[in-house]
Amino acid sequence: MGQGEPGDLTGRAFPLGDWGRPAERLDELYRWVERGALETAAWYLADRTGKRRGARVLRGGAAAGAVAGAALPLLDMTGVVGGVAPWGYLALLLGVACVAADRYFGVTSGWMRDVATAQAVQRRLQVLQFDWASESVREVLGPAEGTAGEAAERCLLVLRRFSEDVTELVRAETADWMVEFRTGSAPLGIQAGGVAGGRAAEGAVVPGRLGVPPGGTRPNMPRQRPPEAR
Incomplete structure (x- = not known):
């Protein structure tokens, strides 16, 4: 993701409200x-x-x-068109330059990361919508066990887990971008499957370089040998 976009490092203020009406407050959240x-x-x-x-x-x-780098020298050798071999070599050089520019600036890899991250967030949002609908149905039908406070706590837990999952998606994409920026190559560590199970939240959900696809490629720290027993 690029730098300098509005809101890159700005978070969204947590909505404050009166918990005297917990149902309205949960809906707002x-x-x-x-x-x-x-x-x-x-x-x-x-x-x-x-x-x-x-x-x-x-x-x-x-x-x-x-194509031009292979065809033009061949045409020159066969005598179909004379004097075009140097242009073929130039075309081949330009083709290599395009590949190098794509890899160095991470254009294709960045495009793929953007698509993968957006799809992962959308899939996780669908899970949240069904989970929230399930909690709403339980509230309407009446909880089989527990108090209203416990039901509100479950709803808050659903929202918190979702926020942490989205944050992890954006964080992992950012980590991939940082690795690619340092090395000039594309790690492409984003997985299309989303976070689904495990979560490792760091920071708040932020639009822009909004904090991050799970399973992103990250630099591994070297393992240290345990101290030997004396």
Whole structure:
């Protein structure tokens, strides 16, 4: 993801309200969390547009350069067209330059990360919507066990887990971007499956470089040998 976009490092203020009406308060929190996830997915989908166009141009240039670099010297050798061999070598060089630029600037890999992250956030949002509907049905039908306070606590736990999952998605994408920025290559550590189970929340959900697909490739710390017994 690029730097300098508005809201890159700004969080969303947690909505404050009166808990005298817990049902309305929980609904407000749900809408706040849902809106943040939608903004996150929308940011990634918007960010992918320019990268997709750039990737297509660079990959098309690489393909055209490879074809011209192979065809023009062959035409020159067979005598069909004379004096075009140097142009073939130049086209081949331009094709290699397109591949190098795509890899160095991470255009294609960035586009793929944006798409994967947006899809993972959308899938996780669908899970939240069904979980929230399930809790709402339980509340309407009447809880079989527990108090109203315990029901509210379950709802808050659902919202908190969802926020942590989205934060982990954005964090993992950011980690991949940082590794790629340092190395100039594309780790592509994003998995399309989403977080689903485990969560490791760090920070708040932020639109822009909004805090991050799970399973992202991260630099591994070297293991240390345990001290030997004396």
